[in-house]
Amino acid sequence: MTERNAPAGDGGPRLALTGVGKVYDDGTEALAGVDLAVEDGGLVGIVGPSGCGKSTLLRIAAGLDSPTSGTVRSTAERIGYVFQDAALLPWRSVRGNVELLMELRGVPRAERRERAGQAIELVGLSAFARHRPAALSGGMRMRVSLARTLADDPDALLLDEPFGALDEITRAGLGDELATLLAARPRPAVLVTHSVAEAVFLSSTVLVMSARPGRVVARVEVPFPHPRERSLRTTPEFAELVADLTGRLYRGMAEAA
Amino acid sequence: MPHHQPELPDQNDPGVPPHHVAEQKRSGVPLRETADRDRPRVERGEMVGPGRSRALRRAGGARGRLRVGSWLPPLVVLLLAVGGWYGVSDWVLSPERRFLLPPPDAVVRVGFLDRDNRAELFAALGRTAEVAGLGLLIATAVGVGLAVLMSQARWVERSLYPYAVVLQTVPVLALVPLLGFWFGFGMASRVLVCVLVAVFPVIANTLFGLRSTDGTLEDVFRLARAGRLRRLLKLRLPAALPAMVTGLRISAGLSVVGAVVGDYFYQQGSPGLGILINIYRARLESERMFAAVLLASLLGLAVFWAFGLLARWTARLHGTDGNDR
Numbered sequence: 001m002t003e004r005n006a007p008a009g010d011g012g013p014r015l016a017l018t019g020v021g022k023v024y025d026d027g028t029e030a031l032a033g034v035d036l037a038v039e040d041g042g043l044v045g046i047v048g049p050s051g052c053g054k055s056t057l058l059r060i061a062a063g064l065d066s067p068t069s070g071t072v073r074s075t076a077e078r079i080g081y082v083f084q085d086a087a088l089l090p091w092r093s094v095r096g097n098v099e100l101l102m103e104l105r106g107v108p109r110a111e112r113r114e115r116a117g118q119a120i121e122l123v124g125l126s127a128f129a130r131h132r133p134a135a136l137s138g139g140m141r142m143r144v145s146l147a148r149t150l151a152d153d154p155d156a157l158l159l160d161e162p163f164g165a166l167d168e169i170t171r172a173g174l175g176d177e178l179a180t181l182l183a184a185r186p187r188p189a190v191l192v193t194h195s196v197a198e199a200v201f202l203s204s205t206v207l208v209m210s211a212r213p214g215r216v217v218a219r220v221e222v223p224f225p226h227p228r229e230r231s232l233r234t235t236p237e238f239a240e241l242v243a244d245l246t247g248r249l250y251r252g253m254a255e256a257a
Numbered sequence: 258m259p260h261h262q263p264e265l266p267d268q269n270d271p272g273v274p275p276h277h278v279a280e281q282k283r284s285g286v287p288l289r290e291t292a293d294r295d296r297p298r299v300e301r302g303e304m305v306g307p308g309r310s311r312a313l314r315r316a317g318g319a320r321g322r323l324r325v326g327s328w329l330p331p332l333v334v335l336l337l338a339v340g341g342w343y344g345v346s347d348w349v350l351s352p353e354r355r356f357l358l359p360p361p362d363a364v365v366r367v368g369f370l371d372r373d374n375r376a377e378l379f380a381a382l383g384r385t386a387e388v389a390g391l392g393l394l395i396a397t398a399v400g401v402g403l404a405v406l407m408s409q410a411r412w413v414e415r416s417l418y419p420y421a422v423v424l425q426t427v428p429v430l431a432l433v434p435l436l437g438f439w440f441g442f443g444m445a446s447r448v449l450v451c452v453l454v455a456v457f458p459v460i461a462n463t464l465f466g467l468r469s470t471d472g473t474l475e476d477v478f479r480l481a482r483a484g485r486l487r488r489l490l491k492l493r494l495p496a497a498l499p500a501m502v503t504g505l506r507i508s509a510g511l512s513v514v515g516a517v518v519g520d521y522f523y524q525q526g527s528p529g530l531g532i533l534i535n536i537y538r539a540r541l542e543s544e545r546m547f548a549a550v551l552l553a554s555l556l557g558l559a560v561f562w563a564f565g566l567l568a569r570w571t572a573r574l575h576g577t578d579g580n581d582r
Contacts (some may be wrong), residue, residue, distance in 0.1 A: 064476055081480050087473040090576040091495050104481035104491070132576040152481075 013037040013073075014188040015061060015156050020070035021213075022056055029213040030056045033070070036207070036216075038156065041186035045199030045222075047245065048209030049253050054192040057214065058160050061190060076188070078105075080154025082162040086141035088133040094120060094144050095129045101152035119151035120144075122181060139170035143177075150181065157182075157189035164194070175201055176230050183227035196245045201233060208245060210252035217252040220245060356543040368548020378533065378545075382552050385529035388444070389516035389560070392451020393509055399452065400459025400508075401501065405489065407460075408467040418464075425457040429515070433522045443526040447519035454515040455508035462504025466497025495575070502571045506564035513557045530556075 017036040023029050030053035038044050048054050059065035060072060062079050088097045098116040107115070120129050123143040133141050142162060149157065162178075163171040175198055182189065182202070193199050199206050200222055208218040222241065224232060232238050339361055346360035359367075369375050403421070407414035429450060440446045470493050478488050520531020528536075530553045537546035 062480060064479065079480060081476070083473045083476070085473055087471060087477055089474070089492070089495070091498075091574065092576070100491075101477075101481045104478065104483045104487060134576055 013039050014075055015190070016071075016073040017057070017061060017067075018071045018073075020057065020060060020067045020072065022053065022060065022065070023068045031060075031067070032213040032215045034209075034214065034216055036061070036190070038188040038190055040188055042204045043182060043189040043191060043202055045191045045193065045203030045206040046209060047193060047196050047199045047206065047249060048214060049211045049249070050194060052209045052211050053214030054209060055160050058158050058190060058192050062158050074156070076154070076156035078152060078154045078156075080149040080152055080157045082145055082149050082157070082159045084161045084164045086133070086138075086145040088141060088144055088148075090133055093130050093132055094125060094136070094147075097133065097144055098148045098151050101148055105152070115151045115153070116147075119147040122150065123147045123177065139166055139174060142166060142174060146174075146178070146181075155187065157187055159189065159191040159193075161193055162191075163198070171195075171198070172230075172233070178202060179226075179228050196249065197233065197238075197242050200238065200242050200245065201228060206245060208248045208252055218245070218248040220248075356541055359544045359547060363544050364547040364551070367544035368551075374545055374548070378530075378548055378552055381528050381530045381533045381549070382556060384527050385513075385516045385520065385531070385553070386556060388447045388519065388529060389451055389509075389512040389556075392448045392515060393455055393505075393512040395448065396452045396455035396508055396512065397459055397505060400456045400504070401463050404460050404463035404467060405494075407464055408493065409485065409489075414464070418460075421457055421460050424453065429454050430518065433519070437523060441525070442523040444523075446523045447516060447529070450519040451512040451515035455512040458504040458507040458511070459501070460504075462500045462507075463497055466500030467493045469500070470496045498571050499568070499575055502564070502568045506561070506568060509560045509564050510557060513553075513560055517553055 015036075015038040017034060020031055020034045020036070021029070022031040034057060036044065036046075036057070046054050046057065056065060058081075060067050061074070062081050063072075063074070064081075089100065092100070095116055098119055099112045102112045102115060117126075117129070120126055123146055125140060125143055125147065128136060128140065133144065136144065142165075146162070159178075163174050166174065179202055191199060191202055196206075203222055204226075206218075206220045206222060207216050208220070209215065210217045220241075224238070342358065343360055346355060346358050350357060367374060368378060403417060407417055432453065433446075433450060436446045436449055440449060474492060474496075475488070478492055483491070516529060517531040517534075520529040521535055524532050524535075530549050534546055534549045534553070537543070537549060
């Protein structure tokens with residue numbers, strides 16, 4: 001059962017998945033009994049081995065896919081979804097791409113221009129507003145994708161391994177930027193990643209999933225206060241939590257095997 | 258590019274150094290985000306700067322040589338072919354059989370330098386180009402329209418596509434007399450032949466282009482609740498543009514063939530090149546016949562070249578050729 005745009009204001013979470021399961025037509029069980037609740041302003045990180053149904057979970061949360069069991073409740077009007085690849089229109093400039101979602105939703109031109117300009121500045125690409133995606137590096141394209149989503153001002157943010165295709169250094173840099181952006185304008189968000197460190201750095205709660213069928217094997221609150229600085233990555237507490245979660249991830253993989 | 262461009266003293270800034278951005282803006286060449294960052298400035302300044310300009314000069318030189326390399330060999334072949342042509346006309350054929358292959362200068366003299374002949378030929382060329390162009394225009398409209406319909410629902414594609422394939426495989430020459438019965442032996446049938454031979458590549462390529470849009474982009478549009486029409490106009494049609502132009506290029510050539518073939522059979526109305534070729538053949542006026550054949554070939558060549566330009570232009574418009582504007 002999926003309930004979209006349920007009346008808000010009952011104080012419940014913005015986005016709540018209860019007992020969500022997904023069995024594909026060919027009988028593959030991707031997800032089994034997953035609970036996920038995202039409060040306003042909280043970021044839930046999901047880590048799990050590849051093929052554990054993390055992305056499927058996110059697609060179900062966004063309404064791009066439907067669950068075969070369980071319920072989805074969402075009070076989000078606009079869902080921002082950042083995919084693993086930047087998914088930009090190659091014939092449009094950076095500005096044109098950032099305006100796309102607003103354009104599809106019928107935001108007036110002048111407002112579109114202004115919000116796109118702000119979002120582009122936010123991700124540090126003002127000098128490239130007129131460039132086409134083909135002229136940008138992978139990291140820059142990902143930032144355009146992020147700007148496109150942020151300019152749309154979504155009520156909830158779903159991030160599906162948004163930095164997965166990037167090298168380690170670019171990846172950490174974009175993680176820092178994302179932390180700053182989320183701190184500046186908190187909104188409920190889910191981040192799917194295969195990097196435990198990335199999940200810990202960005203999330204207030206981390207869910208660890210097992211291998212297929214994906215289920216939640218651990219739910220850990222991350223104690224570090226927001227906004228988080230880059231220096232957090234090198235503290236012993238951070239390393240300890242990452243090690244702990246990595247251990248649970250491996251146990252989850254072993255159980256399923 | 259000057260060797261000693263001023264460098265800003267921000268070498269130790271771990272973030273994206275502003276001069277990177279500035280450099281990028283100047284050169285228009287995208288920089289990798291991290292690759293150059295850790296290298297000493299001296300190395301960057303002394304090696305990459307002038308090194309790059311040398312590389313550019315080299316590339317320019319290579320391109321210059323390439324240009325010579327690309328027109329010289331075909332020119333040599335052309336000269337050899339014309340020489341061979343003269344050889345056959347003057348030495349192989351006896352004077353009474355020379356009409357089988359009149360020498361090039363005779364073709365030019367009789368066909369193009371004689372004012373009346375030239376006028377007749379060019380009027381026919383205009384007619385043929387008109388028929389081919391009109392046929393291509395209709396084929397494009399019909400082909401793109403059908404492809405869009407097919408892309409909207411599988412059942413439409415399943416119902417129509419097989420017949421598009423049939424249309425492609427039926428030898429149009431077999432249909433030509435029939436079309437004459439139905440639509441008369443004039444302009445309408447000539448254009449129709451062009452449409453029939455030209456429509457399939459437009460359908461097939463446009464459909465392929467519409468079908469091969471990026472799945473993630475489709476998701477982006479779905480999440481923004483974009484309707485069919487918006488998805489078609491803002492995503493699928495622009496994405497299909499290069500494939501469409503590829504189809505158009507094939508169709509344009511076929512349409513010229515269709516126009517010349519149509520001429521042979523539908524001889525009512527003002528004559529096209531095909532009719533002239535047929536008439537000159539019957540009268541054994543081989544110089545004029547060769548001139549007409551030459552013009553028909555040049556028309557095909559011009560069309561091929563023009564659509565090549567169009568393809569390059571759309572690639573630039575499309576942002577897939579690596580240029581940023």
